[in-house]
Amino acid sequence: MRFAIRRPFAIPLVILGLIVIIGVVVTFDYITLLFDSVNDNAIDFEVPATDKDTGQPVTSHPQLIPKILHQTWKNETVPEKWRAAQESCLQSHPDFEYKLWTDESARQFIADEYPWFLDTYDSYPFNIMRADAIRYFVLHHFGGIYIDLDEGCQSRLDPLLTYPAWVRQADPTGVSNSVMGSTPRHPFFMRVMLELKNYNFNWRVPYITVMYATGPLFLSVIWKQHKRWAVSDAEQVWILMPPEPGAAYFNDLHGSSWHEDDAKWIMYLGGHWLLFTVLGFVLAAVVGLTSYLVVRRVYYPRTSLNYKYLEYGE
Ligand SMILES: *[C@@H]1O[C@H](CO)[C@@H](O)[C@H](O)[C@H]1NC(C)=O
DSSP states (O other): OOOOOOHHHHHHHHHHHHHHHHHHHHHHHHHHGGGOOOOTTEEOOOOOEEOTTTOOEEOSSOOOSOSEEEEEOSSSOOOHHHHHHHHHHHHHOTTSEEEEEOHHHHHHHHHHHOGGGHHHHHHOSSHHHHHHHHHHHHHHHTOEEEEOTTEEEOSOOGGGGGSSEEEEEOSSSSEEEEEEEEOTTOHHHHHHHHHHHHTOOOOSSHHHHHHHHTSHHHHHHHHHHHHHHOOSTTTOOEEEOOOBTTBOSEEEOOSSGGGGHHHHHHHHHHHTHHHHHHHHHHHHHHHHHHHHHHHHHHHOOSOHHHHHHHHTOO
16 A cells, blocks of 8 residues: 555645744744854953053054944933943043934934835834834944943943944843944944844734844844855954953943843743743644644545545545
């Protein structure tokens, strides 16, 4: 007797196979985030030397990123609790241009420079999403260093100006968007900017929507995709490693730390892979059985006699 998959099983099997394949393709970049401990492009902390004549900091490599600091807040009045952090960056970098992006100036900037994005920008259900998006756009347009308002500066940022583009490593996986630097029109931020539109999906759960559509998880996924294609040094994204005691560019005051939980959520999924695998199989079994029953009903609505007859071949 020839081996053949019985007809009632064939269609559910194909459906199941497609579901699994689509599932893997859709989640591939997220899955790879679970296996990312090594960094080829790590930036280590460095204190710039001081020029004897001018007293200015000098770096061992040429400056690539323009001396601009970007921050965002809803209006010009920065809350008291973040003034110290803001001041620490301003005072240690008097030679940097400073841009505080407010709700109003940020929207105007998008309308003027990236009008194709304005609809998406306005469509975001949460302000934090606009705050996420604007930082990618200003880095693409002007270049410079973006710093979250709750991050203070501990030392001169000049060495960070010598890399074409960089982001900070997130704990425990992926990258964060709390501090980033870039030359104008860097291909990575170009990609990030263009992908924002594709990832603008409302998942109905606020936290998940923000995290997947504009936040660090979104950035991490685009970074993974970019890493696969970027080949030249200039196109690569460098990674600022977590600070060591006494050797840090920034000190985090944890004022708006809810974004930091994104990576923990991914690791939670990773840590409970057995549970999710079992759940996946249960779900697959339910889908498979249901479609089997449906198909059987549709194709063989009558008695089991007909069914047996088919089994033995005609
Ligand atoms: C900014 O917003 C705060 C509270 O939302 C308000 O108290 C303050 O006056 C605003 N500042 C400006 C310059 O409009």
